[in-house]
Amino acid sequence: MVTHFVVIAYIALGGFLAWRWPRLIWPHLGFAAWGLVQITGLVECPLTWLENWGRAHAGANGLKPGGFIDTYIEGVVYPAEYVGLVRWLVIGLIVVSWAWVLRAQLGRPQRSTA
Incomplete structure (x- = not known):
């Protein structure tokens, strides 16, 4: 869960890091791409599978069908x-952070290879 x-x-x-x-x-970039795949619902997250496996072996119920977010975050x-608004806000956060990184990289002096 952690x-x-x-x-x-x-x-x-x-x-932002x-x-x-x-x-x-x-x-x-890789994690954000994975997050985008996850919100499409086409693939189950391996962490959800692992958590459900651990819960089953502990005798507990699995996560809700929507996985971790539907169980612990959405509605809590x-x-x-x-949901739609939160997804767009997260996408906005990601785009802002990437734009800032790009801006910073473009403003840096180029290293000399000589």
Whole structure:
């Protein structure tokens, strides 16, 4: 469960870490792409599968059909009717963070290879 929270937080806010550590933009691109795939619902998240496996072996019920977000976040952190708005806000956060990283990279002096 903690790993799920960390991954979701990194998807939403990881681009801002790249403001300080620019090389983090590359793993963030991968995580953000994975987040985009996940919201389409075409593929189950391996963390959801792993959590359901652990819950089953502990004798507990699995996550709701929508996975981690539907179980722990939607309707708890924000009302369920705002799912679309929250998704667009997260996408906006990602785009702003990437734009800032790009702006910073374009403004840096080029290193000499000589």
